[in-house]
Amino acid sequence: MPLSSRHLLGLQNVPKEDIQLILETANTFREVLERPIKKVPTLQGKTIVNLFYENSTRTRISFELAEKRLSSDTINFSLSTSSVKKGESLKDTIKNIEAMKIDMIIIRHAAAGTPLYLTKICNANIINAGDGIHEHPTQALLDMYSLRERFGKLDGLKVCIVGDISHSRVALSNIFGLKTMGAKVSVCGPSTMIPRFIEKLGIDVIYDIDKAIKENDVLNVLRIQLERNAGGLFPSLREYAKYFGITRERLDKHNKDITILHPGPINRGVEISSEVADGGNQIILHQVTNGVAVRMAVLYLLGTLN
């Protein structure tokens, strides 16, 4: 049973079967990453464009490796934010790229809804690598894969996402995906960073980080975007680190073997201390490795659809 859509735009409304298929398929590719020759010929002849309107080295590299390890041809477009006033319109850029006969587009863009728009103006498979503060489905999928690897299952797992929830596409995709897979999801952060009506999605809101640690099996710690401080959502990094930062002392206080995830890049000393970032509770580097496998799985499942 293949995936129900020929695109991956987000995890909202993606059926459980699809998520399961992606996670299962990622196992195959995780094994490929252990071989001496980390390459399979499966997507040979496919042309994949990485269209990154927003700066991102790690996600782009992860996708690029996934694409190359499937033997596809990859092209990278890095552009500054497009606007009719500044240059070529998005529609023209896409049409031009499509005219070069490409098969798939991996798009990262600052404006939410752009991947959906792409599905309307071109025929390639579209994968959302992050659209504004909307969704980042492959990140959530690799987070779920890593948790499944650690815990064996997602159903009933208590996961709390910590940080600037209102500006996080990682948070929203994780919320959608984890809820679909039966996990119990909560969010924690300063109230200025929690979007109104988020409880309507069926999750709990916690303002006390100690309570979050006590009540959950997993913390997914989001990067505090340093640029956002200028927006005045919290008084200072010092305050954030003090009241929401994950430190060794804080974890030890609860004497709990809690698992820590982080999408990266880490701000050491802000949302997570160096000790925790390098310590035994975190599976951050596993996330990175799994990220390539999960992306290979998504590319495989979409790229071999007839």
Add this chain to the structure above:
Amino acid sequence: MPDQTKVVDKQGLERILTRISHEILEKNKGSENLVLMGMRTRGEFLAVRISKIIKQIDKAELPLGILDVTLYRDDFRTSLKQPMVSVSNITFDINGKDVILIDDVLYTGRTVRSALNALMDFGRPSSIQLSILVDRGHRELPIRADYVGKNIPTSTNQEVKVKMEEIDGEDGIYLIDLNKK
């Protein structure tokens, strides 16, 4: 309901595997440099059985790997269905080894071709030898088996099905006529 005839029974299957195991040891003058590689799905169980028999004969515990060749297939663009992938499991080094590739039925030879490509990505074996339970003819590629359990000539509207206790609940080789109602 297609018409099926049992051409080999449980005892017959056991004798075939015993013979093949002896042939492998004979041709390779012992088991020293051998590794066994079973191709998913039934090739895996055949490999396990052969490994047990070789252990009995030669007292040798051969390295056993499982190979999933889905990612190397040549029919992604033409097949209507998207194939389900599974996981390979090869935990040892195959460089310089004599790999005995084991599968149940040899037909067009395309699956074996995929397996050869897959194996090459794991290293450079000294040789790859193909051990097959049934050769049903109709090769489309220049592939041949080194060890054959049984030759069963077939027509294209027939199928050869190998059943194994481990997953089918019984042992046997069946010849099936597809068109009969």
Add this chain to the structure above:
Amino acid sequence: MNIILKDINLFNPVNNIDMKNTSVLLKDGVIAKIGNIEKKEFEEAEVYELNGKYVLPGFVDMHVHLREPGREDEETIVTGCNAAANGGFTEIACMPNTTPAIDSAEIINFIKKNSANHLVNVYPIAAATLGRNGEVLSPMAELSEAGAVGFSDDGAAIKTASLLRKVLEYSKMYDLPVIEHCEDESMADGAMNEGYNSTLLGLPGLPSVSEDLIVSRDILMAEYTGGKMHIAHISTKKSVELVREAKQKGIKVTAEVTPHHFALTDDALKTYDTNFKMNPPLRTAEDVNAMIEGLKDGTIDCIVTDHAPHSIEEKEEEFQYAPNGIIGLETAIGLTLSELFHKKILNLKEIVEKLAINPRKILNIPIPQFVIGETANFTILDPDAVWTVDISKFKSKSRNSPFDKKLLNGKSVGVINNKQMFFNDKFISI
């Protein structure tokens, strides 16, 4: 020439005119006879068989963006007037956010010159501050003398309370309304209503409290100064409550609402279609119900379109970057009748008040009385016509409407004004 509008229902709440199955004779565009038209007069006139349609005082849209001067690619004064006539309006008031802004008598004269020979009358609303930049007052006396019917910095609220006070005080001398786009500047960085949907869609939100704050400010200032405040495109439940209270206290405040704010909610944005992007944004069902209640109890005085033409390439941009606004002149009447008249929320008298009488009262422009000797200013309405919107046939130069292919119930079949008639898709002199 003589024309007769035959078999009509003549209706004008101003003089309690409610005549069924009558006919009207116009001589050179002037009302010559109402009813009792003789056979001979029929023979000497061009007769239009209207079969029970309504002849009402011409409708007025007091919130239209004509893009001339500056963006003639999107709309010109003439194409905007054509769209108005097609939509069933005989008069429009145009907003000053052109380039240059309507902040001098020269621009007002330019607009008047370009609309001089049209069936549709154009009343310019002048900028409240020079260049709409929120720093100094525009030359309000000169603008009023040249023919401005109100003052606004539409697109934004008047920048500071002290400026607002001066604008209201100054406008008192000319008895002109100040028309405010109520939005707090510091919370204006959003793409849709802030709420559950904006969270799901990952779009930055425009909180409803941003509008409420400025409505509150403007009402207090209207009370303090005694000036006339008109709330443009009202959209939140709280704003309507504030206006209701203010009216009860006798403060001179009026309000207008657009059809999209009583017909659509922010659920419409799930496809990220920029044809649903406007400011103020589409809000929640609760707000829409408040708009309808406000129309029913008179809190909201009139219905306007906030007709905002935009070029195709600008509306094809990413949702967050696309400009706000949709055209509305050619769908407003249909939406009003479908959503309010046929759903029995407003009766015909109330509809006419919202579309023809109250806007004129607010702008102090003459209200058609339907008396002999008066130049005819009519909207001919078929409230039961069922029609499908086809934006390719619009007279507007732009196409940014979310209502393409929508089935509507009720439409204007023609308008008469300035000795001209628009009927069957043609302008003719009468």
